[in-house]
Amino acid sequence: MTGTTAFIKAAVIGHPVAHSKSPLIHNHWINQYRLAGHYDAIDIPPDQLANGIEGLISEGYAGFNFTIPHKERACDLCDELDEAARLIGAVNTMQIKEGRRIGMNTDAFGFITNIKTARPGFIFTGCTALVLGAGGAARAVIQGLLEEGVAKILLTNRTREKAEMLATVPQIEIFDWEDRHDRLGEADLLINTTSLGMSGQPVLDLRLALLPKRALVTDIVYAPLHTDLLKKAETQGNQTVTGIGMLLHQARPAFQAWFGVMPDVTPALEKLILGTADPAL
Template identity: 40%
Template sequence: MIDKYAVFGHPINHSKSPLIHGMFAAQQDQLLEYTAVDIAEEEFEQRVEAFLQEPGKGLNITVPFKERAWALAAVRTERAELAGAVNTLWRDESGSIRGDNTDGAGLVADLTCNHRIQLDKSRILLLGAGGAARGVIKPLLDAGASELVIANRTLSKAQLLVSVFGPVGSSNHQISACDFQHLPEGNFDLIINATSAGLSGETPDLPVHLMNEYTICYDMLYGTSETPFCRWARQHQASKSLDGLGMLVEQAAESFLIWRGIKPDTAPVIEALRQSLGQQ
């Protein structure tokens, strides 16, 4: 019987996950089936419970169900607990549904392994305070960031994340909140866009004093063409402007490792996806 995996979401037809996990399986000689399933909102919990029976071995969860997956998981990893969202589900030996959030690990792996970016003692500006931002804060702090500033249009949302993550980890980092009108002076080593503004073609209205010629800009979004944030970064002479395609593949690799006990080689998968999107 072939082990079955899937990604649940709504809508789901845009998902690259079946392609990514199919390449992982072929690369590692793993026999499995991975599909994308569009789930009606009222059926989510029932469909998860039903899927995670033999031969259903694991699920990825995407919008709008990550928070509900968090609530459904009987056991959650620390990073999932803090993120308030789960993107990876499976049953353990006792039959309990376990949940993890691999987004932050995917981001850190893309930054450090694929782009050779030093996060230790770095000064990071994180744009946005929604679920995408919340999922990556602990991994960034764990990677050694010395200062993390969370900027959001609504200040109270950024302050909430500071209250949640401020006590986490070592005392060697500083975490603070601001709105977009009161961004701190000085240059950042890394600026990460975790907002969804780029989906509507918006470019960030940010002061240029945030960066210098050494600043790296990273957009958690990706597309068939340059994202508005990456375009803004390039036009303002950022050292690098990077999109989130590598993060997508790396978070999938982390899920694959949880389920199959094997970490796939992500580099050829990222390259194949870039070619399929028409990126050079």
């Protein structure tokens, strides 16, 4: 594959931003596909986001990723939103196209593509997914599951009100966090979207005894790669999917939007990112 002659610039914007793995991922692909370009990490505090983006666009940036704490605010700074960004209520990718700011959200794509790639035989249609957590990442996970046609989403969160805010369609049933062990019997797919189990955080307290053997278990936490939840599930004989693929796959449509190439997730890229994996995104 040969590159374009134009030098293309993109960046992740966050506050803080030094922890972000996005520069490693995108610069790896720029090198792999021999493109002329660079991907930066730029720290912009929330009160300077609008002006900051304005300045970077005038410097010729092709687009941006947004990370904590900008994903929701970025929606208001776009001229148009794709359907995923609109439904999730957050923008993780902006493309500057003919002067217009197109807001996208690729997190649902990343989550679903990770499972489809790792477990091609898993059938989402008609299944029951049990989702732990109702933070920012859970919104994208739920949107992805609904798009794939799951029959039911059993959703629980320590703070029940936050889960209730995500119950916008009849397929989503909220239940109390204390009941999480007992509801596992209904799950075909179990997803941890909380930060529990991440390095430096408490482990997820979950008794898997009632989880059916057919259930697929995935954790979007990827540092450590094999979380306590995944280890317990594997010991029980359940199939599992780690969280690193969600991070890598969500980056692909953004790279394509800016650089015109849909990149691959390769073992070399995964190794590069895991070698430097930080608990935070």
